[in-house]
Amino acid sequence: MSFELIIGAWVATGLTLFIFTFLYKDNPLFKLAENLYVGVSVGYTIVKTYDTVIVHLVWKPIVENGEWALLIPVAIGMLMLTRYVPKAAWISRYAFAFIVGVGSGLAIPRTISSFILKQIEDTVRPLLTLIPGEGVTFTWNLLNPASSLNTIIILIGVSSVLFYFFFSVEHTGPGKVVARTGIRRCRFGPARCCHRHRYRTASRYRWGLACCCSRGGPWPCRLRLVYAGDRWFLG
Amino acid sequence: MSFTERMLKIDRRIIFLVIGVCTLVPLLYPVGLPIRISQEVRGVYDHIESLPEGSPFLLSLDFDPASKPELHPQSISLLRHAFKKNLRVIALTLWVSGTGMADQVVTQVAREMGKENGKDYVFLGWSPGGTAVIINMGQDLYGAFPADYNGKPTKGLPVLQGINSLRDVSYAVSLGAGRPGVEEWYVFGKDKYKFEMGGGCTGVMAPGLYPLLRSGQINGLIGGLRGAAEYETLMDQKGKAIAGMDAQSATHLAIIVLVIMCNLFYFSSRNRARSQGQAGA
Numbered sequence: 001m002s003f004e005l006i007i008g009a010w011v012a013t014g015l016t017l018f019i020f021t022f023l024y025k026d027n028p029l030f031k032l033a034e035n036l037y038v039g040v041s042v043g044y045t046i047v048k049t050y051d052t053v054i055v056h057l058v059w060k061p062i063v064e065n066g067e068w069a070l071l072i073p074v075a076i077g078m079l080m081l082t083r084y085v086p087k088a089a090w091i092s093r094y095a096f097a098f099i100v101g102v103g104s105g106l107a108i109p110r111t112i113s114s115f116i117l118k119q120i121e122d123t124v125r126p127l128l129t130l131i132p133g134e135g136v137t138f139t140w141n142l143l144n145p146a147s148s149l150n151t152i153i154i155l156i157g158v159s160s161v162l163f164y165f166f167f168s169v170e171h172t173g174p175g176k177v178v179a180r181t182g183i184r185r186c187r188f189g190p191a192r193c194c195h196r197h198r199y200r201t202a203s204r205y206r207w208g209l210a211c212c213c214s215r216g217g218p219w220p221c222r223l224r225l226v227y228a229g230d231r232w233f234l235g
Numbered sequence: 236m237s238f239t240e241r242m243l244k245i246d247r248r249i250i251f252l253v254i255g256v257c258t259l260v261p262l263l264y265p266v267g268l269p270i271r272i273s274q275e276v277r278g279v280y281d282h283i284e285s286l287p288e289g290s291p292f293l294l295s296l297d298f299d300p301a302s303k304p305e306l307h308p309q310s311i312s313l314l315r316h317a318f319k320k321n322l323r324v325i326a327l328t329l330w331v332s333g334t335g336m337a338d339q340v341v342t343q344v345a346r347e348m349g350k351e352n353g354k355d356y357v358f359l360g361w362s363p364g365g366t367a368v369i370i371n372m373g374q375d376l377y378g379a380f381p382a383d384y385n386g387k388p389t390k391g392l393p394v395l396q397g398i399n400s401l402r403d404v405s406y407a408v409s410l411g412a413g414r415p416g417v418e419e420w421y422v423f424g425k426d427k428y429k430f431e432m433g434g435g436c437t438g439v440m441a442p443g444l445y446p447l448l449r450s451g452q453i454n455g456l457i458g459g460l461r462g463a464a465e466y467e468t469l470m471d472q473k474g475k476a477i478a479g480m481d482a483q484s485a486t487h488l489a490i491i492v493l494v495i496m497c498n499l500f501y502f503s504s505r506n507r508a509r510s511q512g513q514a515g516a
Contacts, residue, residue, distance in 0.1 A: 023248065023251045024248060041332055044332060044335075045331050045332055048331050048332075048334055048361065049331060049363065052331075052360070052361060052362065052363065053363050056382065056386075057362075057363075061381075106366070106367075106370060106423070107366070107422075110422045110423055110426060110427060111422060113422075113426055114421060114422040114426045114452065115422075118426075118450055118452055119446060119450060121450070122446075122449060122450030122451070
């Protein structure tokens with residue numbers, strides 16, 4: 001084993017332990033490791049970006065290969081820097097307009113296709129299946145995602161959740177029943193909710209186990225099963 | 236102060252210590268808990284298994300050292316599988332902070348499997364733009380990456396023979412720890428350029444990718460350390476993921492026990508407070 005590898009392993013182990021000392025309390029060793037971590041990662045990113053973008057994708061192709069067309073994207077990029085000069089800041093709008101336009105043009109059709117059309121395609125399935133020789137059948141298997149019973153559950157779930165978030169109509173009478181079904185359906189997906197909201201709203205979904213764990217604090221005060229009104233919460 | 240009240244106000248450092256012990260002990264003395272293979276992981280494995288020798292396999296290592304414990308074992312298993320099947324491996328990363336680590340893992344596994352850089356595999360490195368890189372690769376691979384990580388021109392590399400864009404890739408897997416990652420590879424890659432794709436992600440991201448999996452938009456998903464352990468089991472090669480599963484299971488068990496205990500203590504103290512209140516009234 002090389003000397004550099006051994007030294008590297010010791011440094012990595014030491015810094016990891018320094019970070020863990022925060023679990024006891026804030027201390028200078030933790031601050032040292034924390035600042036080193038931030039400094040090294042930012043330094044690495046800056047150096048890597050400079051080398052890849054400025055040197056290999058801009059400087060070398062222009063100087064060595066004479067690809068002068070590259071000056072156009074460079075100029076657009078430079079326009080952004082005018083934000084730092086108040087009198088010339090308006091020029092940066094051209095660069096931003098270009099980037100927003102290109103970005104939207106690329107992203108909107110693809111996102112609609114991938115996350116709306118394809119997902120609708122998967123959600124809207126036939127209620128009854130036609131099997132050759134058996135005729136029209138209704139499958140009850142809950143474990144099969146494509147079964148007819150699951151199709152009905154998905155249909156009720158999607159419709160009621162969409163209705164819950166439709167605020168133009170007051171949720172009273174039958175509408176209240178549908179909306180309550182929708183919000184109950186939402187609670188079946190706590191993990192997804194937690195993920196989507198980056199754990200910040202986990203307590204809102206009454207399922208913030210991971211969130212509470214990561215926050216530290218006295219656990220018994222944070223993790224408990226609570227009966228509030230008409231339902232149980234783990235929060 | 237009663238026992239239950241003392242337990243409800245327990246010093247959090249004791250709980251950290253319990254978690255630390257539950258992590259360390261199984262790592263030192265592995266139990267070897269059984270690992271059941273899920274359909275999601277099998278989807279990726281079976282597809283790679285079905286590819287003919289020499290097929291181009293694209294692996295995008297879209298993570299940085301922060302997600303190394305979960306995604307590094309996945310990348311090792313996938314690379315071993317691809318090299319074992321003699322696929323042509325095209326590796327890259329969309330995360331600048333993960334470039335060095337990605338190069339290290341690709342080089343290490345290739346050396347271990349006796350593969351030659353440029354002939355059996357290539358590490359393209361990182362290129363700025365995120366999703367724009369995927370689109371660029373879909374139009375012209377050599378335009379997106381004129382040179383590989385070591386500065387060697389990509390045009391003319393034997394490993395890239397017959398590959399001009401993403402359309403020529405047989406199978407792609409993105410191991411993503413965020414954005415850009417699996418979703419971006421699907422939206423700007425597979426959906427546009429029509430190649431088969433699987434994914435790998437951290438455990439916390441997996442539920443968010445299930446809609447893509449269920450609708451068939453991706454054909455398999457390796458989720459977190461558990462997914463990596465399943466892949467190692469399929470490969471019949473015990474690695475860091477299988478070793479880590481015991482520790483993860485032990486800490487999960489400790490958390491469940493702590494949750495149950497604190498609920499018991501909470502209800503016990505509440506009942507006592509109520510009964511004392513009634514007695515006082």
